[in-house]
Amino acid sequence: MSLPTATNYFRITLLRSAIGLPKRTSGVLAALGLHKRLRTVYHPVSQTVAGQVFAVKELVDVQEVVQALSAREMRQLRQPESGFYVERRAGVRAGEGEGEEVEV
């Protein structure tokens, strides 16, 4: 794997909750943006973020990735294919509009 020149990101997912742990731990999770289980956040690789992840390393899963996805992009990746495509819309004449949306 070649060394990328741009900054890498940590892909951090909360797997275990901090219920019953000292308030400092849930404070670190809040600082990372992890408020619910199984939520994923992206943070650029830095000493600060690495220290935060180290503080909650028993609760969290970390990967190093090249690209950071936003919440909207992550949601779109989760969406399944709709299973249909629109041939023709009512009230739209043939040739008008943006045409068919053909999905495999």
Add this chain to the structure above:
Amino acid sequence: MFGAFRPSGPLSGGLLWKIPWRMSNPQKLRQRRRLRRVDNIVSVLDTALKRQVATHPISTTTATSSPPPTQSESETHGAATPAELSTTAEGQRLLSTTTHVEHASRRQGRGPKQGDLVPGQPRKLLSEQAGQLGTIKLLERWKAEMPTEQEMHPRDKYTMFDRKAKGYRKGVHKLPKWTRVSQRLNPPGF
């Protein structure tokens, strides 16, 4: 015996929430996997920081690390010059903190904590050295002191020191939040 209550074990004076004194094999399997998961996370953080240092030399990343202990007189706090700063009390406080503080005087003269000094090098704080190298002190201490799951004796994986127990050991599953806390080290000899 007493009306609607059946004479069950707990109601006859037994313990309701019984915890076995030893872990089962599936419990031990999950504990090993948890230890390996933490080892994996530590290695991910380590390689990520090393790659960060390799691609971005440390001279360009000093802004993200902890504030340097010494600052030259030409550096300014924001847009204020030292002459302007010395006119206010807040400015004088800022100016005084820029001078290098001996680590012996931190912690009110008690000196740095055990583990804060780099072994072999006299009077150098591990946190400062780690900041300059682009790593973090916590990671360096963990790698130096904590064993990985492969290096651990099974007795350390499944039991922990207890001064009240008969063999000075008790099951690690009796530690509160044991699945979310790292417990790997025990006093030597126990």
